[in-house]
Amino acid sequence: MVPTGQAQVLSVPVTVRIDNKAIGQVTPLSGGTATAAFSLTSAETNSLAVGQHTLTVSFAGDSTYQPSEQSFQITVTTVT
Numbered sequence: 001m002v003p004t005g006q007a008q009v010l011s012v013p014v015t016v017r018i019d020n021k022a023i024g025q026v027t028p029l030s031g032g033t034a035t036a037a038f039s040l041t042s043a044e045t046n047s048l049a050v051g052q053h054t055l056t057v058s059f060a061g062d063s064t065y066q067p068s069e070q071s072f073q074i075t076v077t078t079v080t
Contacts, residue, residue: 017056018048018074026057048076 013025055074061067 012060012062014057014059017058019053020056048079050076050079052076
C-alpha cells in the first residue's frame with residue numbers, strides 16, 4: 001500500500017488475461033496513474049462463449065513489490 005501523495009512508478013507492467021490468454025498490459029505511468037490499452041480481435045471475442053470466464057490481472061514483481069495476481073469471474077451474456 002502506498003500512502004496518499006506518495007505515488008510509485010512500477011518498473012514491470014501488469015498483465016491482463018482472459019481464460020489464461022493474454023489480452024494486454026496495464027503500464028503504470030508517473031504520478032500514480034496507470035492506463036490500460038488493449039482490445040480483443042473479432043476472433044478473440046468470438047471465442048468468448050456465453051457464460052463465465054476468468055479475468056486475471058498479474059504483476060510479476062519488481063525490486064520494491066512482490067509478485068501479485070488476482071482473478072475475477074466475468075459473465076458474457078450475449079455473443080453477436
